[in-house]
Amino acid sequence: MTPVDWLNHWAKKTPNKVFLHQPKNRVIETHTWQQIQKKVENISAFLNKLGLKRGDKIAIFAKNCAEWIIADLAIVRSGMISVPIYPSANAETVKYVLNHSESKAVFIGKLDSPEEAKAGVDNSILSISMGYESLDCQFSWEDIKQDSTSVSCLVPYEPELDDLMTLSYTSGSTGHPKGAMISFRAYAWANNNITKIMEFCPEDRMLSYLPLAHITERCFVEGAAYQANMTLYFTESLEYFVDDLMFAKPTVFLSVPRLWSLFQKKIVDSIGDKKLNFLLSTPFISAVIRKKIQRGLGLEHTRIVATGTAPISPHLLSWYQRVGLNICEGWGMTENCIYAIGNMPFNQAFLGSIGHVLPGCEVKVSKAGELLFKSGGLFDGYYKNEQATKESFTIDGFFKTGDLVKIDEVTGAVSILGRVKDNFKTAKGKFVSPIPIEKKLAEDKHIEMLCIIGSGMAAPIALVVLSEGASNKPRRQVANSLNETLIKVNKQLESHEKVGAIVVVDEAWTPENDTLTPTLKIKRHVLHNKYFNLFGELKGQVVLWESDLNDE
Known part of the structure; x- marks a missing residue:
């Protein structure tokens, strides 16, 4: 079933159930399935009225909101192809995606920096406001919703499952983003399996706040919600995130490592590290403290908490276990509709790995150690890039993920060792895989983000962004902790892998x-590229601040 099939199904079976909750000026707007169906029909008719045709690409450039979901459904209903764009994208990226995808129109909602993004939207493209203060548009959301004159001319759209549903552009960590072509079949297959393995049901509630332009939110939240008839909530802004989270009272909560770290900091700062450890170690009191912490985060009703999109420290996962939250870790890609490998449902035995290969998926490991993947959720290739598509698949149809892995022969636990493109040679001429080293260093609670570089350098260097709490502590105290961590980690590494220095960078x-x-x-x-010339000769297991080097 396509997303519109699910819309029509639920509009008939549970017409008055509220599917979407949208806060606006601190008032909650609700949208039932029946109301959404009517809006989708109106918008689809309006798109046709503008002269847009089946197969045309229509972009969505906005933060998460109820209107994002409605616009996405309307694009499918019209037989057109959606092109989501990250709301934080700069003008250059926006312009590239719109041009490369050949988008004929763009829905525009709230953005992170509308003035900076403005130059990316060419005046020649049709622009449709989603009803929020943002960029100037040619057409307004209210006008579209109220213009129902062309609805009677709409004909049912019943796509083939192998038809293209969306172009999902990768985030472009190594250059221009690539447009992954995702069919209705792949999208439905992934969402169906996610719904089954997570046992989602109509009573479940989720807060949608990670970008819907990302495949994780698009499948794990939007797509699964269609299939399970879950209820989705949105947040009005970062300022009200906690309030909106507490209002939603989610039963399922998905986040990213960075936010889990910030939540941890909030808890430790409010209680104190030593006091918290004492309370969690005290019988009877510990259960009360766990409930209080979960309630303070708005997660007291959650039955599933999960993390993804980036590596997370096993130390952080273990910490959350102490406060009663077993975080499921998942691994997936745009190219496989995010359903691939995970510790789902949570299993203590897989802590420290990314979990096991999920049902319906097939993997192999190449001679070079690269994970090769196949499933019903695989994409059809990269839009207008036959060469990249060809290079991404093996002869027998496995997708080359670019991740180096180790799979435990007994448990089936999959561990990420690094990225094929991330591995580098130092001046010593031996390869270093940075990700396993970063995971070890990340256990230092003073570190919020870190990145190891070292290609052509005297030794690998760990660039570090301090956590907010660490930034307010005496430098000597932080340096001592980082130095202890560095010595401890280096003892576990081969000579060519040993980190020559930890450098605390000036700019986040x-x-x-x-x-x-x-x-x-x-x-x-x-x-x-930014730091090679400055830190290329550093070695000797030291901890220093970038500002100190600049002063020299």
């Missing part, structure tokens, strides 16, 4: 300064 990494992708993945090549 963000999508805006091009050091992170829109999904907060670190752009290693950008950091290497």
